Amino acid sequence: MFDPTQAYDRMLLIRRFEEAVEKLFSEGRIMGTAHTCIGQEATAVGVAAALQPQDALTSTHRGHGHFLARGADPGRLMAELFGRATGYSRGRGGSQMMMEPALGFYGTNGITGASVAFAAGLALQAQLAGTDRVVVAFFGDGASSQGVIHESLNLAALWKLPLIAVCESNGYAMSTPASCGVSVDSVATRAVAYGITGATVDGNDPRAVHDAIAALADRGRKGGGPALLECRTYRLSGHSRGDRREYRTRDEEQAAWRQEPLTRIEQALTAAGTLDAAALERHRAAAERRVAEAIAFAEASPMPDEDTVAEGVFA
Amino acid sequence: MSPLTTTQILRETLAAELRRDPAVFLMGEDIGAYGGSFGVTRGLIDEFGATRIRNTPISEPGFVGAAIGAAVAGARPVVEIMFMDFITLAVDQLVNMAAKLAYVYNQSCPLVIRTPMGGGRGYGATHSQCLERLFFGVPGIRIVAPATGADASALLQSAIRDPNPVLLLEHKLLYPLRWELDAVPTPPVPLGQARIARRGSDLTVIAWSWCAFEAERAAAQLAAEEIEAEVIDLRSLNPLDIETLAASARKTRRVLIVEEGPRTGGIAAEIGSQLHERVFGDLEFPVQRLAMPDCPVPSARSLEAAVMPGAEVIAAAARDLATRV
Ligand SMILES: Cc1ncc(C[n+]2csc(CCOP(=O)(O)OP(=O)(O)O)c2C)c(N)n1
Numbered sequence: 001m002f003d004p005t006q007a008y009d010r011m012l013l014i015r016r017f018e019e020a021v022e023k024l025f026s027e028g029r030i031m032g033t034a035h036t037c038i039g040q041e042a043t044a045v046g047v048a049a050a051l052q053p054q055d056a057l058t059s060t061h062r063g064h065g066h067f068l069a070r071g072a073d074p075g076r077l078m079a080e081l082f083g084r085a086t087g088y089s090r091g092r093g094g095s096q097m098m099m100e101p102a103l104g105f106y107g108t109n110g111i112t113g114a115s116v117a118f119a120a121g122l123a124l125q126a127q128l129a130g131t132d133r134v135v136v137a138f139f140g141d142g143a144s145s146q147g148v149i150h151e152s153l154n155l156a157a158l159w160k161l162p163l164i165a166v167c168e169s170n171g172y173a174m175s176t177p178a179s180c181g182v183s184v185d186s187v188a189t190r191a192v193a194y195g196i197t198g199a200t201v202d203g204n205d206p207r208a209v210h211d212a213i214a215a216l217a218d219r220g221r222k223g224g225g226p227a228l229l230e231c232r233t234y235r236l237s238g239h240s241r242g243d244r245r246e247y248r249t250r251d252e253e254q255a256a257w258r259q260e261p262l263t264r265i266e267q268a269l270t271a272a273g274t275l276d277a278a279a280l281e282r283h284r285a286a287a288e289r290r291v292a293e294a295i296a297f298a299e300a301s302p303m304p305d306e307d308t309v310a311e312g313v314f315a
Numbered sequence: 316m317s318p319l320t321t322t323q324i325l326r327e328t329l330a331a332e333l334r335r336d337p338a339v340f341l342m343g344e345d346i347g348a349y350g351g352s353f354g355v356t357r358g359l360i361d362e363f364g365a366t367r368i369r370n371t372p373i374s375e376p377g378f379v380g381a382a383i384g385a386a387v388a389g390a391r392p393v394v395e396i397m398f399m400d401f402i403t404l405a406v407d408q409l410v411n412m413a414a415k416l417a418y419v420y421n422q423s424c425p426l427v428i429r430t431p432m433g434g435g436r437g438y439g440a441t442h443s444q445c446l447e448r449l450f451f452g453v454p455g456i457r458i459v460a461p462a463t464g465a466d467a468s469a470l471l472q473s474a475i476r477d478p479n480p481v482l483l484l485e486h487k488l489l490y491p492l493r494w495e496l497d498a499v500p501t502p503p504v505p506l507g508q509a510r511i512a513r514r515g516s517d518l519t520v521i522a523w524s525w526c527a528f529e530a531e532r533a534a535a536q537l538a539a540e541e542i543e544a545e546v547i548d549l550r551s552l553n554p555l556d557i558e559t560l561a562a563s564a565r566k567t568r569r570v571l572i573v574e575e576g577p578r579t580g581g582i583a584a585e586i587g588s589q590l591h592e593r594v595f596g597d598l599e600f601p602v603q604r605l606a607m608p609d610c611p612v613p614s615a616r617s618l619e620a621a622v623m624p625g626a627e628v629i630a631a632a633a634r635d636l637a638t639r640v
């Protein structure tokens with residue numbers, strides 16, 4: 001069952017986490033790069049809310065939200081961004097390379113599109129082992145142009161794999177509007193080419209996303225094969241650190257801010273009488289506290305050991 | 316002329332080549348108004364338009380393959396691969412098509428692939444690699460790697476005018492460096508000529524790209540200790556200027572090769588082997604290699620710094636070799 005208050009809390013945590021990440025970069029406290037998902041929290045949370053503990057999720061370069069939605073410890077996630085030994089990849093991976101199978105989270109991924117093939121393999125093993133695991137693979141509208149996604153969906157269809165490929169259509173691939181990068185209006189229509197189910201949902205509505213995934217997962221568990229779900233959302237963040245966002249207007253962004261999922265769910269929760277203004281404040285403060293604790297944990301964590309940097313190349 | 320960054324030098328050179336030859340066009344991800352991930356093509360679309368500064372979807376095998384076809388049909392495409400790590404997706408097109416065209420079909424393929432490479436920015440294991448070794452052993456693909464602003468311009472022009480597929484390696488750490496030049500574009504240099512970056516008699520340090528830049532810095536430090544290193548910047552890996560390397564090796568009798576990349580299976584190994592074949596009897600010690608450990612590039616700044624062969628470690632390795640008895 002979809003619990004809107006729980007969804008709200010997760011979305012809040014993701015929003016505050018990502019805001020903190022952007023601030024930490026601008027202050028020079030973390031290095032390298034990261035892609036934040038402000039505006040896309042409902043997709044991450046809606047998907048994760050519909051999954052069972054045994055299910056698997058693969059993510060993208062923009063994966064903090066997916067990982068947090070799946071239950072990541074914000075402290076260890078933050079520690080990875082700080083390059084600390086307590087991070088999910090012990091400082092070896094960074095934002096785009098984190099994995100925690102114990103949470104059914106099979107990795108952020110710096111190669112666009114690559115994780116869909118990997119997810120097909122997770123689904124294949126679920127089928128071979130006779131488990132009822134379903135696998136969700138996130139990818140972007142930009143990534144949808146990668147050949148590997150087409151190959152993966154074709155073989156998933158042939159083998160009836162329990163795979164749900166979720167396209168986060170957030171309007172852009174870096175500076176490229178979807179209209180310039182994708183040859184069709186909706187990535188979901190490509191499902192026809194693989195002979196699988198395709199659908200589109202409002203990616204800023206966590207309940208709609210949840211319901212769509214829950215139905216497709218149910219089908220997948222019963223041997224119904226793969227599906228393609230497109231979640232329509234908007235990347236309010238810049239693509240990555242230092243993006244001047246010259247490829248779109250501030251007007252367009254403002255219009256998108258009026259549709260943004262966090263305000264929407266807050267309005268829905270107050271309208272339903274679930275949370276009043278004071279309660280919203282308490283929830284917000286709690287999310288802020290968790291993020292502050294995550295930063296404190298990361299900063300207090302030890303640096304990785306340089307002497308063992310070359311170790312562990314093989315299992 | 317006020318000093319220009321490597322990025323600006325590459326951009327001005329691309330602009331000059333686009334003006335000079337209407338067959339030249341650029342393509343790659345977000346190279347239009349956005350200017351590519353590192354800003355090299357920023358502004359070019361204003362002068363040359365979206366037909367010649369062509370944005371592509373994220374489809375490396377698709378657009379690299381298309382560039383090969385266009386090149387055979389008469390165009391001179393200059394393709395940007397956003398990070399060298401992503402060239403892996405297009406290896407089939409380059410290795411099984413581009414590299415075979417001259418030899419098997421007697422067709423020229425005047426294609427340039429420009430790509431930012433290397434570590435030092437904390438981008439992690441899939442955005443920091445130097446993968447020229449994947450192509451070094453593939454006959455039919457030229458590889459060039461500037462270490463200075465002048466060579467960035469010179470080699471880019473030579474690459475564009477060459478009738479073969481050429482990989483132009485642009486190190487990310489070189490982009491922001493500024494260079495005093497009389498004019499851009501600089502005069503082109505033929506592919507296959509190493510640059511003697513510094514004369515010295517105590518040992519020869521061979522490197523390319525960012526490591527050559529660092530080797531020059533290391534040599535300056537060593538000079539203060541009265542160790543005179545001869546620094547050779549390869550500039551071109553294929554063709555390889557083995558004669559210049561061998562001549563220097565005969566003179567100094569001690570050779571250190573520096574490579575950003577895992578020690579095993581690297582380009583340094585091949586160069587070392589070729590030098591041993593030619594000048595073994597003249598050497599006082601076997602050719603030495605300074606490379607990275609056999610592991611991926613870690614993302615944490617501290618770990619990445621521990622594996623990168625910068626000036627300090629180059630100086631230490633060179634000092635060790637020069638003072639060995
Ligand atoms: C193979 C590969 N090519 C290019 C890139 C560079 N890159 C990283 S993210 C990105 C845009 C991705 O757009 P989309 O899939 O829509 O995801 P979004 O950033 O919108 O979340 C690009 C081009 C990459 N990481 N991997």
Ligand SMILES: [Mg+2]
Pocket residue numbers: 140141142168169170171172173174
């Ligand atoms: Mg996108």
